[in-house]
Amino acid sequence: EIVLTQSPGTLSLSPGERATLSCRASQSVSSSYLAWYQQKPGQAPRLLIYGASSRATGIPDRFSGSGSGTDFTLTISRLEPEDFAVYYCQHYGSSLTWTFGQGTKVESK
């Protein structure tokens, strides 16, 4: 089973700053199978990025995804107040199973 490790655990930044979140897989994975979600307190997760780099419907272009192999990155170019949240990466594995990373919290400094 592939394990996803996200870093850092918490990212303290100010509005307007750039956020770079990492997701590392325990073995090489297809970029087609890597997604990112945002979750705010008391809300359901929201799909941001699928296929490692494709933005989901309605997602602002300040969110971008990149990476391949074992290393993937979610970048928020300029943090808006509504972007402070927890972010999860997700991988679709074999035999129709999915795993999530443990999450990165982006908090306001």
Next chain:
Amino acid sequence: EVQLVESGGGLVQPGGSLRLSCVASRFTFSNYEMNWVRQAPGKGLEWVSYITSSGSDMYYADSVRGRFTISRDNAKNSLYLEMNSLRAEDTALYYCARGCGGDCYGLSFDYWGQGTLVTVSS
């Protein structure tokens, strides 16, 4: 806008059973794969189960296989999760989530309900 509304959660004793439901609206339910994902209080996300659009195939996380059963009724636009032999570690908010369409091929989950809380405790 797509809507998914879960229900059926509650307090149940260890070893007990519960049936969760998720009613879908504003999209053609029968065209989409569906999933259940759970989140223990203060913890991260854990995928639980998947079902094909027709309901012919189902898959489960190791942690629930043999105890949980996913099903759907496309005529009623409804998804279900039958949970048996519940344990304290099954305590979580349970979300239903739609497998994404188009060039996403169901590999991610594009719409989620607000969740229903299951608490397993004596």
